[in-house]
Amino acid sequence: MFIGNTFGKTLDILHREMDVNLIRRQIIANNIANADTPNFKRSELNFESSLKKALESEKVRKLPAFITDPRHIPFNRPVDYRTVRPRKILDFWTTSKNNGNNVDLEQETMDLLNNELLYNMMVQAVSHQFSQVQLVLR
16 A cells, blocks of 8 residues: 555564564463463563564665675675564573472563553554644645
8 A cells, every 4th residue: 555655664573563562462471371270381572673684684784785696695785574474482591489380470561561551552543644644635
């Protein structure tokens, strides 16, 4: 629809973030549900840092690299933000309880609250984007 312009890109990124927040909610809920399970290791989702790197790679480079031979390794290729996928990370290294479990209920609850607030903020941002379009169309 509007993918080639800033409006479309903003909406696409917001929708991707909202989808990731839904996945993150499931992961946090799984962590909370298994808080008392012996040897359970908590999981988390990594997406924002990868998305940030992809968006920064699209910026204009100060020093362009030229490939003079097809066997050369490409240098500073921009990464399309649409190819970035969320990665689930399992925390094997920490243990906070005697039973081998590393789920901290307080931290998970705070993460869940933060995730919900971010999701609501993105819903408001999408709503604002469309209200701006409605304003222009009037």
